[in-house]
Amino acid sequence: MAKHIEYPNLEPLFRPKSIAVIGATEDPRRVAGLPLKFAIEHNYKGKLFPVNNNRESVLGLKCYSSILDIPEEVDAAMIVVPAAVVPDVIEQCAQKGVKVAVIGVSGFAELDKEGKKRHDKIVEIAKTSGMRICGPNTNGLLNVHEGISLGYSYAQEVVIPGRLGYVTQSGALLSATVPRFARRGIGMSYFVGAGNQADLEVFDYVRYLINDPNTDVIAVYVEGFKNPQKFIDVAGLAIEKRKPIVMLKVGRSELAVSAAKSHTGSLAGSDPIVDAICKQKGVARVDDFDELIAVSSVFLKCKLPKGNRVGIISSSGGAIGLVADRAMGSRISFTDVSAKTKQQALAVLPWYGEFKSPFDIAAAGSKATQDVELARKAVDFILFDENVDILLAIITPMERRGTQNYIQAIIDASRSSDKPVILFAPMGGLREEEETIFYEGNVPMLTDSAECVIALDAMLEFAEAIRRQKDAEELPDINSHVDKEKIKKELFDKKNKTLSEHESKQLLSYYGIPVVEEAMAVSPDEAIKIAEKIGYPVVLKIDSPDIAHKTEADAVRLGITNRDKLVHAFHEVENNARKYAPHASIKGVSIQKMIKDAREVIVGLSYDPQFGSVVMFGLGGVFVEVLKDVSLRVAPLSRADAEEMIKEIKGHKLLEPFRGKPAADTEGIADVLLKLSAMATDLGNVIAEIDINPLMVKGEGVMAADALVILK
């Protein structure tokens, strides 16, 4: 599915050598008064040109009446004039050879029809001139380390420098949330508001940040994908470069989808597919800003863990339960320390009846926290234990110097180990004297148990995505023997968009997907011969390219055990089909082996207009129809992807040994999913949909009992 995706050069945006502020004024209470002010305050080292035909100078700088009057080259233009004149200004910028323009005002596609015209106009100019556009409807950006500002958000005043890149589609939420990051001590390398994404889009910026040496982690707020393939591609790059993306994406609900549309004119995209891509590509999708901040902070401060075993030290017995409850269903596993550690620890901390993880450091009257050396030893016994991959340290206020000693011990211990150390503070923050110690260290502090679990899970998922990517480098060879061109031609020659069951199964078997033994009969006599050959019991189904829903037509009969019943069923199936669709072309009745003692699952391939070919898996019957219990992945799939799809559904227990049935052949299911993925790669532009429903799954072996292929 990989298309040729082109990415812009964003150096002139994030590191312009010269900036023009078009519409600049001196009044700091107005939007137009801020960009120049911020640029000056951040000590911009390049050249600054105010443009305003009502002024001689602004903030001490010579002012030009038009950008065309500026005698030097202009890399970037920040535009804060009314929307109505923006197209003309943009035209001039292009003429001037400006490389990138930031449109800091609203009144475009998000507002009304006139606004949409303005949108189309500026997109047209960008396309023909090659000048790139950030926004409109954005409050701009800041290169924090180099002090390069093209914007006017309140965030410019409060951001602190660091290694998080932050890209958000909403300007209001940029201003709202950068202060939250700062209050939690999380510094940024860049932030940028993407606004309406008329030209440049969220994942253009994300890609730049992935390649940026000052950025370790990228936090993203997004309402809609302009080019969904770019999202997939950039997420892949993030894994390759080991730079986690933490993404808050709205659009799970109808109201959110319509709000996003009216807000920035974005299409939110199919939410379950977005979820699937995040799982597949290790993107940590979160649902709120607390989570965005918590997960970002853990990625920023911790190395990835080697495994999922979490040891706990806590000054509150109760708080352990908070985390344990939340961790149900997560990837986290809580572990005790080894027998060796227990023994060693008891020699040092003899007043605890037993040393174990979770370890309640306050249980014996805070003895261990009255002394920073002892506290350190308690922490070390868990952190350095061979069973422990991650240390969760829980802290509540203690008497005397207890809290300070305990924090000191945690910070010191974390410095001497590569294992992630997370601090969970149910009190929501530290006292001043404790904060001093804390901020010197490299330990993220989380203030609720959900944050702890979401953040740890995100680390484990990212580590897993890295492993999967390595695994995917050797994609299984499925389709090298398949004559794709011949098949494509065959499909192009079809008259019906909807293939019959027989044709559909034939296509599947080209790719090695096993299908149930069957043959077509045009008379009861033929049917008898076939049934006797393949053996009773058999199944009868009408074979007609015009009847896709055979059950609805009552043109299927199961479990036919003898000749009499067969003849009777043959007539019934034929008659019902004719009644259901009098003008249908009927090829005959398909006689198939009845598969017993098998589980029924559903696998399929569909084409999403935004995300391309999507592979689907679910259990048969009510699981898909009522509970919508399906898993999705975008093609191409690795074997690990296919295996996770199978494990992911809620009803997965039904694939384990159940009511006397052996475990289902999940390897066989995974094979079929990979084959569907290969079909998507080869035939994605021909095939609209494939449904295998049911795929019969035995202890060993799988077989498509029914199939439906729809062409584009």
Place this chain on the structure above:
Amino acid sequence: MAKHIEYPNLEPLFRPKSIAVIGATEDPRRVAGLPLKFAIEHNYKGKLFPVNNNRESVLGLKCYSSILDIPEEVDAAMIVVPAAVVPDVIEQCAQKGVKVAVIGVSGFAELDKEGKKRHDKIVEIAKTSGMRICGPNTNGLLNVHEGISLGYSYAQEVVIPGRLGYVTQSGALLSATVPRFARRGIGMSYFVGAGNQADLEVFDYVRYLINDPNTDVIAVYVEGFKNPQKFIDVAGLAIEKRKPIVMLKVGRSELAVSAAKSHTGSLAGSDPIVDAICKQKGVARVDDFDELIAVSSVFLKCKLPKGNRVGIISSSGGAIGLVADRAMGSRISFTDVSAKTKQQALAVLPWYGEFKSPFDIAAAGSKATQDVELARKAVDFILFDENVDILLAIITPMERRGTQNYIQAIIDASRSSDKPVILFAPMGGLREEEETIFYEGNVPMLTDSAECVIALDAMLEFAEAIRRQKDAEELPDINSHVDKEKIKKELFDKKNKTLSEHESKQLLSYYGIPVVEEAMAVSPDEAIKIAEKIGYPVVLKIDSPDIAHKTEADAVRLGITNRDKLVHAFHEVENNARKYAPHASIKGVSIQKMIKDAREVIVGLSYDPQFGSVVMFGLGGVFVEVLKDVSLRVAPLSRADAEEMIKEIKGHKLLEPFRGKPAADTEGIADVLLKLSAMATDLGNVIAEIDINPLMVKGEGVMAADALVILK
């Protein structure tokens, strides 16, 4: 099930006229130095007696060497001596006639065997003397309004007065979280740490607070219920008195259960039953302290809404989606304003293309927020609209005075309406000038979208619980005609604890639960006569009190359509049963009508050692076995309880019209649930378990096709 539950008199604990602090010292860095210090600082109006045999006076007060030396009456004693001497001190307190003692030290049942002995000793003294005990292993309590302190938690220094009562089992989490409430501007009437609940327990304190005129809402952190029936009873009182309980209860996971046990010696109780009781009794169960704080603040500041329709005004289009996404699956319904309001609003705010809810007040360039009067009008158009029950106002930083004007408008509007107004601030807090306005108002501020949804849902659930309680006052008359004593005698006379299917069904029919037509045959000839009478197809099942699991014994045959098959099946069933359990007493073979075109559901009654009789409902097959998709309620049930049980399961869609079947007779299912509840009330001390599996449900009518009753 209502037992005689006795409640203590807690006046001497929360309003003692005199207090002795046993173990008092002057060193404020030690626990023993704090209770007297806090009592003095809070300006305690009663008499204070330090007790310490090493000192003449403490903090300027005459010190006694033993409580027995105090010449006046002592209502309450705060004990901060080492655990080893606590039993002796408690003995002396009892002798002195102290009404209640707070044991502020650890080293009891939570520590070791010696500690358990001390625990038993003090419990014994309390029982014989009538003196009540708070703790041990608690940092005490504070009556905030009257400044009466019996404790030493750091929380004593930071709490602010207000109308929230706070009861927590963990002292560490009390100290950790009271500051969080205070930082959010939430004041308290009382807080108390229950500790090990050796005598007084969490729900004794909660009950006191429900009856307290200074308390409107009770927040609870609990690890285990000492007397689970008290929890149920007190939750019922809370509804009656319209005082919501917000409860953070750990114990969903195994690790949390074992942590609670080692922490305070508490048994966590069956978590799904705790959940069920919370739903039934309108207790808002939360999973973290942010949620505890958020839900408490909404209950404190808002009147209950009349309905679930939420109107939104926002200064950020994106933030609307955050809340909408979270609200999926909640009770919340987002609503637009009426046509009339739309028209009126456009006359006042003409620069918006359309007035609607959600209303993006910043969309037209913040025009409406540049003027506080206009902002107020925008808020009013939504708040006072006839379609709106609740206003959610979302705020992000705006330029110039926008933010302040908008907050002012929200606060002013909320004062003129009884409808709840909730402020969602994704920026996590307000700037100083905004906070000044905000804290004058009566609007709760929440900082993430999950909090908004959880808090609104909690209000809706509490309002619903009030409605249910009114409804429950007229409990349906189910069992007045039943001769309970006769039935009890019949059950007492049974030799087997496990009743046969026939006996089980007989018991059900005493309570009017319809059972499938059946009769017992001891020979094939008899079977034929019965089958011909009730009509083919029939079902055959072995009838033996010794074979509870007939399917496992392969002693069931379904869908028998004629005489030959009947005779064959009769022998098979009999032979298989004998093979399965050679010594079983076999009464015969039950011949039953085969029910077709019905849905199979499972209903049951079981006895939980902590919570008493529990009624269960679920769908048949994989839904219960694999997905554990069941709903529970403790008996007695109201009709509304029964109806909610049915709606609550994930697979409830299967009860709607489905694959040609009409909607299931849910009224009939509810009847059976109510009848089981009545059986629990009448026969709870005789019956251990009832399983009706399956209950066949048609479009009209339900029938027990199989039943199993186990006696205690």
